[in-house]
Structures are given as C-alpha cells and as structure tokens.
Amino acid sequence: MFKISTLNQEEYLNIVTTPTPNLKLLQIMPSLLCDARCKHCHIWGNQGWALQESKNNVTEQLDVEILKQFIDDALWQHNTKNFWVLITGGEALLYKHIFTLIDFLNQRQLPIILLSNGSQLKKISEYIVESVSSLTISLDGPEFVHDSIRNKKNLFKDACESILRIIKVKEQKKSLLPGITINCTISPFNIEHIKEFIKTLESLLGVQNIKIKLDINSISSSKDIAINFEPLLHTKTDSGIKYEQLMKRYLNSDASSTWRSFIADNIDMDVKPIKKYLLDLWEQHGVDHSKFVDLEEYFFNYNNVFNRIRCQNPWSTIMIRQNGDVHFCPDLKDFCLGNIYQSEFKEIWNGEKAINFRNYLSNNLFPICNRCCSLFIDYNWPPIKWPLPKKDSSKNVVKS
Numbered sequence: 001m002f003k004i005s006t007l008n009q010e011e012y013l014n015i016v017t018t019p020t021p022n023l024k025l026l027q028i029m030p031s032l033l034c035d036a037r038c039k040h041c042h043i044w045g046n047q048g049w050a051l052q053e054s055k056n057n058v059t060e061q062l063d064v065e066i067l068k069q070f071i072d073d074a075l076w077q078h079n080t081k082n083f084w085v086l087i088t089g090g091e092a093l094l095y096k097h098i099f100t101l102i103d104f105l106n107q108r109q110l111p112i113i114l115l116s117n118g119s120q121l122k123k124i125s126e127y128i129v130e131s132v133s134s135l136t137i138s139l140d141g142p143e144f145v146h147d148s149i150r151n152k153k154n155l156f157k158d159a160c161e162s163i164l165r166i167i168k169v170k171e172q173k174k175s176l177l178p179g180i181t182i183n184c185t186i187s188p189f190n191i192e193h194i195k196e197f198i199k200t201l202e203s204l205l206g207v208q209n210i211k212i213k214l215d216i217n218s219i220s221s222s223k224d225i226a227i228n229f230e231p232l233l234h235t236k237t238d239s240g241i242k243y244e245q246l247m248k249r250y251l252n253s254d255a256s257s258t259w260r261s262f263i264a265d266n267i268d269m270d271v272k273p274i275k276k277y278l279l280d281l282w283e284q285h286g287v288d289h290s291k292f293v294d295l296e297e298y299f300f301n302y303n304n305v306f307n308r309i310r311c312q313n314p315w316s317t318i319m320i321r322q323n324g325d326v327h328f329c330p331d332l333k334d335f336c337l338g339n340i341y342q343s344e345f346k347e348i349w350n351g352e353k354a355i356n357f358r359n360y361l362s363n364n365l366f367p368i369c370n371r372c373c374s375l376f377i378d379y380n381w382p383p384i385k386w387p388l389p390k391k392d393s394s395k396n397v398v399k400s
C-alpha cells in the first residue's frame with residue numbers, strides 16, 4: 001500500500017534543491033508489446049493510449065546496443081555507480097533482447113527489478129533466480145477475476161505455476177533472491193473479491209508451506225513472498241486540463257494526451273469493507289499501517305496528497321521508452337528530456353530541459369501528480385534491505 005510520506009518538509013526541500021542529483025533508479029520500457037489487455041491499464045486498457053498509436057510505434061523495440069552504451073555512459077562518464085534498474089513494459093519478457101539486456105546488467109553488477117504479468121516465466125525459472133534481484137508479478141484477484149480483468153485465459157494459472165517453480169529453484173539454490181512480490185491493483189474491477197483473493201492465495205501457496213508477507217522487507221526465507229496492494233492510479237479531467245495549461249505556460253511544452261488514459265471522474269465503489277478487512281489483516285500480522293494511505297481518502301478526496309509535497313523523480317530517476325525517448329514521469333509521454341539514440345546520459349540528466357523541469361518541480365506539483373505512483377515513492381535507497389548476492393564481476397569491462 002502507498003505510504004504517507006516519512007519525510008518532513010525540510011527533508012523534501014533538501015532533495016529538491018540539491019545541485020548534484022544522483023540517479024538512483026533507471027527505468028526501462030524497452031517494448032510496449034503485451035499479451036494481456038487489462039481493463040485498467042493506461043497503455044492497453046479500456047482507455048489505453050496505445051490504442052490510438054500507429055502499429056509501428058507500438059511494435060518498436062529498443063536497440064539494445066545503444067541502450068548498453070547509454071548505461072555505460074551513466075556508469076562511467078557520470079560516475080553513477082549505485083543505481084538499480086527497473087525493467088517494465090508492456091510485458092517486459094516480450095522484448096526481443098531481454099536476455100542480452102539482463103546479462104549485460106548482471107555483468108555491470110546492477111541490481112534488477114523485473115515487472116511481469118507472469119505469462120512468459122514458465123521456462124526460465126533458473127535464469128530468473130540467477131539474474132534478477134526483485135520480481136514483481138501482477139495478480140489482481142482470484143482466477144476468474146484476474147483472467148477477466150486481463151482478458152486472457154489461464155494467465156492466473158500460468159503466473160501461479162511460475163511463482164511456485166521459481167520458489168522451488170530458490171530453495172534448491174538456498175537463495176533469498178529474487179524477492180517476489182505479488183502486486184494487486186485495487187480497482188472497481190476487483191474490490192469485491194480482495195478477501196477471496198487472499199484466501200485463494202493462502203490455500204494455493206500454503207500447501208507448499210509458502211508464507212505470504214505483507215511487507216517485502218520482512219522476507220526472511222526463500223519460501224516467503226510479499227503481497228502489495230496498490231490502489232488504482234487515476235486523475236480527474238479538470239486536473240488534466242489544468243496540467244496541460246501549466247505545461248504550456250511554465251515549461252513551454254505541449255502535453256500529450258496520455259494523462260487522459262488515467263481519467264476516473266466518478267469512482268463508483270464501496271471501499272469501506274475492504275478498508276476494514278485490510279486493517280484487520282495488518283493488525284493480525286503486526287504490520288505498522290500508520291503510514292499507509294487511507295483508502296477512502298485516496299479514492300474520494302483527490303486533493304489530499306498525504307503530506308507528499310514534492311515529487312522526487314526528477315532528482316532520482318528517468319524512464320527510457322521503446323523509441324529511446326527519456327522522461328522523468330514514467331507514465332506520461334510528456335516533456336521529453338532527450339533521446340538515447342542522439343544523446344549521452346549526462347547531456348540528458350544535466351541538460352537544459354532537465355534543469356527547467358527540476359526548477360518547476362522544486363516549487364510545485366502538477367494537479368495530476370496527486371494520484372501518480374511516483375508521488376508515493378521515497379528514494380531512500382536501496383529499496384530492499386536484504387543482502388544482494390555477490391555476482392561474478394570477472395566480466396566487468398574497465399573504463400578505457
């Protein structure tokens with residue numbers, strides 16, 4: 001569940017006024033391709049922006065050699081050594097160079113967070129255990145709910161079988177990694193089935209003695225998996241229109257229409273029962289929920305930003321898209337900072353556009369930030385506290 005900020009005002013201001021921002025998380029969306037069509041997905045869902053795109057745009061795949069060069073620039077020219085890499089999509093494992101990319105990141109000893117819908121994991125359990133630090137698989141309900149949200153038969157079954165296989169390999173190798181998180185998006189499509197979902201998981205995984213933890217940092221055995229509930233990201237039409245005006249006025253930039261794929265002006269669901277259920281669950285498991293956002297406030301009081309007065313993204317992360325464009329906002333194709341086919345890391349990270357964006361964000365939030373997942377991230381790195389495996393560094397390339 002998203003957390004209310006643990007930072008105070010002074011700490012926020014320190015982050016957004018630092019003259020030397022350091023990359024902590026490199027996000028890569030190397031391809032948009034996906035074999036599911038989730039109803040709530042802002043890319044491929046009922047309101048998804050990819051549906052309006054040309055076939056060429058949505059099938060484009062990032063050149064892996066250019067990407068490798070860009071990452072090396074970040075590592076050596078910029079002397080940024082400690083960032084994590086998040087690979088997402090679409091379905092990340094449909095990227096045609098995915099194994100080349102993961103192998104390269106391993107050679108560079110960069111820890112990998114892989115987001116997946118679980119459809120492509122079946123035959124690569126060993127590889128995942130050897131190569132990935134954190135694996136997040138989306139599961140949004142019991143089987144019939146999950147498959148109907150994703151418009152794909154057997155996806156729940158495939159994802160669960162893959163989780164079980166990966167845990168088996170972890171056990172054999174006595175490995176804590178990858179830490180596995182099941183991510184469940186709470187939305188009108190599944191709110192009435194969350195309780196049933198937990199029970200399904202408990203009976204499915206409990207047979208194998210697998211423990212479900214409500215906090216990823218409490219994972220202490222290869223048989224533990226974490227579950228995270230993430231309330232649906234959304235925005236309001238009037239907030240989006242104001243955002244377009246602010247982008248134009250202060251950043252001299254036209255916003256794309258991608259924010260429109262998040263519009264939820266009238267959310268019609270009763271969150272009270274599930275709020276109570278989750279509170280009871282956390283109490284039973286001794287989870288400190290004092291810092292979690294209140295679900296009712298989240299869905300029905302859009303102006304409450306839970307003391308999150310600034311977005312830390314422009315000082316901590318970038319997203320590289322399938323066409324090489326680089327953005328601070330991972331879910332919006334707005335305010336492109338540059339393109340990796342044309343520019344090196346430092347020209348993008350320290351470029352004029354990045355500085356202008358930081359200047360604006362150091363004093364403001366956009367109206368659409370209120371329910372963006374990036375607003376709820378604290379980049380107090382590393383994000384996961386377990387020890388990382390020592391990887392073979394013999395293949396490291398030394399800067400020439």
Ligand code: SF4
Pocket residue numbers: 034035036037038041042043044045089090091117150
């Ligand atoms: S699996 Fe992910 S990318 Fe694919 S449709 Fe669902 S939410 Fe979108």
Ligand code: SF4
Pocket residue numbers: 311312313328329330332361366368369370372373374375
């Ligand atoms: S919170 Fe706002 S500025 Fe930050 S990534 Fe989201 S939309 Fe962009």
